[in-house]
Amino acid sequence: MTDLSRQRVIVTGGAGFIGCALAERLAAKAEKWVVVDSLHPQVHQVQERPAALVEAAELIVGDVTDPAVWETVLAEIEPTVVIHLAAETGTAQSLNEATRHAHVNVVGTTVMLDALSARGIVPERFLLSSSRAVYGEGAWEKSSGEVYYPGQRSHAQFEAGQWDFPDAKPLASRAAVTVPAPTSVYGSTKLAQEHVLSAWVNARDTTLTTLRLQNVYGPGQSLSNPYTGIVSLFSQLAQRGESIPIYEDGLITRDFVYIDDVADAFVAALALPAEEASIVGDVGSGVGTTIMQLAEAIAAYHQAPAPHITGKYRDGDVRHAECTIDDTLRMLDWEPRWPVDRGVAGLQSWIAEQTAR
Template sequence: MTQKASLGKVLVTGGAGFIGSALSQLIADRSEGWVVMDSLHPQVHPGGKRPADLHEKAELIVGDVVNPEDWDRVLEHGPFDLVVHLAAETGTAQSLAEASRHSRVNVVGTTEMLDAFTRAGQIPARIVLAGSRAVYGEGRWNRESDGTDFYPGMRTHAQLAASQWDFPGAAPVAARADLNIPTPTSIYGATKLAQENLLTAWAGSHDTTVNILRLQNVYGPGQSLINSYTGIVSLFSQWSEIGKQIPVYEDGVITRDFVYIDDVATAFEAVIDSDPAVTNGQVYDVGNGVGTTIFQIAEIIAEYHGAPAPTVNGAFRDGDVRHAWADISRTTEVLGWEPAWDVRRGVAALQEWIAGQDERVV
């Protein structure tokens, strides 16, 4: 096997989290130094402890991306060749009620990072951003009458209250970064799109390579079991584990693309190892490439535990999109990456991991 090149010195913001810890286990050994900046937020890290899954080589610096002083402390450990920007508030529903918090961390936190690089005179060779499928909003739909694509925009509260789940006479289209116009329908999605624009603008003026991975719904061992905003797979798993019937919103046909954590980590490795001349400034979709309804994922989890079958309750969340899954063909073609885990296998692995954990949100 050909030995992969050294990554140089690496900085990972939010690097003590779910994705950061998994990535550290995969490639930290290839770095000349793996520095993690993380606030150890209690919503994710109870007790402010260093996560056991974080690679032993990682130097953890507790700091908040919105504080210039914390950035100055972190950059004393630089300069950095590679920056992986994971730090973000991630709750789609939570962002509607805590818009300022999401904007401070996701938008101002990113600008504080860029300002800190400027103050320190440190220009990283490459920045990789963990983007989000939330930037697509409802995305593209196709008219059944004439086959043309259009962007229907946000489903209003009135539509949802009237149980008008879909857009009549139209079918959803899988998201693809080079074909879709981003139209976020949540505060969270809007802040993630702002991150993309800020990094691209700054990097273009500093000859820094920037890559963006728009992640679909990431799940798997290592995700927070106490943060109800980090994904329904974890929440559904904990409900089924205790024999509770899973309630499914709308009519059960909300669609998501569930991508296993190991596949996300290998996607980051693939873009980090990619040729800057080919991938600079590019955005890639990272998902399983398959749409799974919320009812289907609930069924798989309930079956694993022998729990009651899920029930559709007709409830809804404002700002939620109806269908979201990715066309990953371009990512596979350019980066040579493809997911290895299907949903049923990944769900089983997650249940096995959860069984050995003490903390729960339910």
């Protein structure tokens, strides 16, 4: 798909963090770019069009789970491309608000597909924003060389301070190899999204590109959402001169990927010709960073007190989450350009601007 000027695009959840970054790059190039977003107050403090959403993007405020919203949307546009970003994303929150996450992430997807089916619309391309949460703890390798899937850590392990699985090391996730085994309701609903969309698309001979995102951060991320991500949270604590609290022993590992790199991956995915577009790819920096390393870098930037270990833990949290991006580098004309130190510095500057305002 090289000529976006002939494409009519619907972006669900497109007024959010990733949606605004993507619209900035592509909305003006498309024949039509329509954003469907509920402007949920957990993400949008003010229920009005975000300043970061470029004028070329038309905004329809509505919930993807509401069939009436889709009646309005599909009367406005017959999409050739659907970019599905709409989702409830709080990993820990999902354990206590399972219905909400399942309703938006799964039912929202099926309501959208039913609306397309009712009108006989088969878009040429679907692009799904999935998550590293589908892997759960992923695969680990024992000292004997055996690869196994340990599953979710138990309360007994947590209470004993046994943060890692014994006699084993974690393996970086890779879509072509790692078996999805989510340990949160959120991860389960994202995997369900993948399955539902795949079934619908395969039955209609169209294409689905799935990008499993690691921990996305950067300018534009909601600073009011308590589930928005630890990079923004840590940054705000350090900016106020507070010591950053660290769960477990500080050696939890994540792959932090900057928003610009994520948006560029979506652009590259949309550029794929149809015959190469049915892929599942991991989008991250390809480098694991411990939570302590991240916190120390942010604290040093603000000259804040050193981070402190609390020994606390979160149910459903995985110990190590990072990915191998070699396959994605081969499939897409893309590579990450923002190492964590540069990305963290860029975020601090943006947060300072927002605070000043």
